[in-house]
Amino acid sequence: MYDDNGTLIDTVVPNENTLVVFLSDKFPHEVLPAKKKRHSIAGWFRVDKTL
Template sequence: PLLRFAHRFSSLMPSRSLIWCLENGVHNSGLLRFWPDPETVPLEFLPAGGTLVVFLSYRFWHEVVPAKRQRLSLTGWFRRR
């Protein structure tokens, strides 16, 4: 993990919108990618309305794919000292 974020133990990402994710057959992203092993292809999770993703951010390389249009997002962390 990146040292500047080493205090982040786990991450929380709520997904509220059912409509925002897919419009006219095009996904607007917000896709969450995990690399359980840096040598492998990432696992990908599409945001689903009414869900909460919680994961151990210190254990996995991860990213959120940039959105193709404006959106509001909320992310939280549990931190260690």
């Protein structure tokens, strides 16, 4: 994960039984290629603005 200046602020290692939750629009990030078989779930929460 990176800050607004593109500086690396944290690295998340995919350990078994680990859940990582963050605001993807607030933290630039990348997903590197897996070197072993893995399972992942991605989801998004959305809030509709009322008029």
